[in-house]
Amino acid sequence: MASTITTTNGEPKLWLGGIEPMKASYGKLMMWFFLLSDTFTFGAFLVSYGLIRFSYPAYAGDVADFTFSNLYWPIPEKVFAAVPFLHGVYLPLVFVGIMTFILIFSSVTMVLAVEAGNRRDKAAVQKWMLWTILGGLTFLSCQAWEWTHFIHGTDEGTVIRELVNNQWIERTIYGANLIENQYGPVAFADLFFFITGFHGFHVSIGVALLILVFYRTATGLYERRGHYEMVEKVGLYWHFVDLVWVFVFTFFYLV
Amino acid sequence: MAHSHDQHVVSDGGAAHRKVIWKTFWILLILTALEFLIAFTMQHGTLRITIFVLMTLVKAFYIVGEFMHLKHETKSLMWSITIPTVLLIWFVVALIMEGAAIFQELTIFKFWN
Numbered sequence: 001m002a003s004t005i006t007t008t009n010g011e012p013k014l015w016l017g018g019i020e021p022m023k024a025s026y027g028k029l030m031m032w033f034f035l036l037s038d039t040f041t042f043g044a045f046l047v048s049y050g051l052i053r054f055s056y057p058a059y060a061g062d063v064a065d066f067t068f069s070n071l072y073w074p075i076p077e078k079v080f081a082a083v084p085f086l087h088g089v090y091l092p093l094v095f096v097g098i099m100t101f102i103l104i105f106s107s108v109t110m111v112l113a114v115e116a117g118n119r120r121d122k123a124a125v126q127k128w129m130l131w132t133i134l135g136g137l138t139f140l141s142c143q144a145w146e147w148t149h150f151i152h153g154t155d156e157g158t159v160i161r162e163l164v165n166n167q168w169i170e171r172t173i174y175g176a177n178l179i180e181n182q183y184g185p186v187a188f189a190d191l192f193f194f195i196t197g198f199h200g201f202h203v204s205i206g207v208a209l210l211i212l213v214f215y216r217t218a219t220g221l222y223e224r225r226g227h228y229e230m231v232e233k234v235g236l237y238w239h240f241v242d243l244v245w246v247f248v249f250t251f252f253y254l255v
Numbered sequence: 256m257a258h259s260h261d262q263h264v265v266s267d268g269g270a271a272h273r274k275v276i277w278k279t280f281w282i283l284l285i286l287t288a289l290e291f292l293i294a295f296t297m298q299h300g301t302l303r304i305t306i307f308v309l310m311t312l313v314k315a316f317y318i319v320g321e322f323m324h325l326k327h328e329t330k331s332l333m334w335s336i337t338i339p340t341v342l343l344i345w346f347v348v349a350l351i352m353e354g355a356a357i358f359q360e361l362t363i364f365k366f367w368n
Contacts, residue, residue, distance in 0.1 A: 029332070047343075047347050051350045097291060104284065105280075108277070111276050239322045243318045
C-alpha cells in the first residue's frame with residue numbers, strides 16, 4: 001500500500017538509474033502496466049460481446065413466456081437459474097450472486113493481507129493469504145459447476161429446426177458447446193466459454209501466485225528481505241481479477 | 256480525498272486503514288445487492304442498462320481506488336493508468352453502434368425469417 005517501498009534502514013528503494021519514477025518500485029509499476037494491457041484484452045472480449053449481441057434480435061415478448069430459441073438473444077437470468085443441490089428449482093442469478101460475493105470477499109481478505117504486510121505482521125499476512133486462497137478455490141469450484149451445468153443443459157432440452165441436406169428436420173439439443181447451444185444463438189455460448197473461461201484462467205493463475213506468496217511468507221523470505229512488497233503486487237493482480245468479474249457480472253448476467 | 260495512508264508512520268497500527276477497507280467492502284456489497292434488486296423489479300430497457308453501467312463504474316472506482324490504492328498513488332501514475340482506460344469508452348460506443356448497424360442490415364435482407 002505504501003507509495004514508497006523502503007528497505008530495513010529506511011532508505012527508498014531506488015531503480016538502477018538512482019531515481020524512483022512515479023514513486024513506485026519497478027515491479028509494482030510493471031504490474032500496473034501489465035494490468036492496463038490486460039484491461040484492453042478483457043475490454044476487447046466484452047466489446048465483442050456487445051457487438052455480437054446488438055447484431056442479434058432481442059427477445060420481444062413477455063419475460064414470463066420466454067423460451068429458449070436460437071432466433072433471438074436469450075435473457076441471461078433465464079439461462080443462469082440453477083443452484084447446486086437444488087435440482088429443478090428456478091433460482092435466477094442466485095448462484096452467480098454467491099460467486100460474486102465470494103470474489104469480493106476474497107478481495108477484502110487480500111487487501112487485509114497487504115495491510116498486514118505493511119506492518120510486517122507475518123502471522124496476519126499468513127492468515128489473510130489463506131482466506132484469500134480459500135476464496136479463490138471456492139470461486140473456481142463454483143465456476144466448474146456452472147460450466148458443467150451449462151454444458152449438460154436442462155432436463156427438457158430445446159427443440160431446434162435446422163436445414164440438413166435441403167430438408168427441415170427437428171431435433172432436441174441439450175446444453176451448449178462451441179457449435180451447438182440450447183439456450184440461444186451459438187455465439188452466446190461461445191462468448192460465455194471465452195469470457196468466463198479467460199477470467200477463470202486468470203483466477204487459476206492468481207491462486208497459484210497466492211500459494212507461492214503464502215509459502216514464501218511462511219518460510220520467512222519477505223521477513224528477511226525486509227518488506228512484503230510481493231504481497232502487494234500479487235494483491236494488485238488479485239483485485240484486478242475481481243474487477244474484471246464485476247464487469248463480466250454486469251454485462252453477461254445482468255444487462 | 257487527498258488523505259494519504261502512509262504506512263511508515265502508522266501510529267494506530269493500521270486501524271484507520273482497516274476501517275476504510277471494511278467500509279469499502281460494505282459499499283461493494285450493498286451496490287451488488289441493489290443490482291439484484293433492480294434486476295428483479297425493473298423493466299428491461301435503456302434506463303435499466305444505464306443504471307447497471309453506472310453502478311458498475313462506481314464499484315470499479317472503489318476497487319481500483321481503495322483496494323488497488325490507485326487513489327493514493329502519485330498523480331502521474333494515476334493518470335497513466337486512467338487515461339488509456341477511459342479511451343475504451345470510445346471503443347465500446349463505436350463497436351456497439353457497429354453491431355446495431357449489422358442488425359439493421361440483416362433485418363433489411365430478412366436474415367431472421
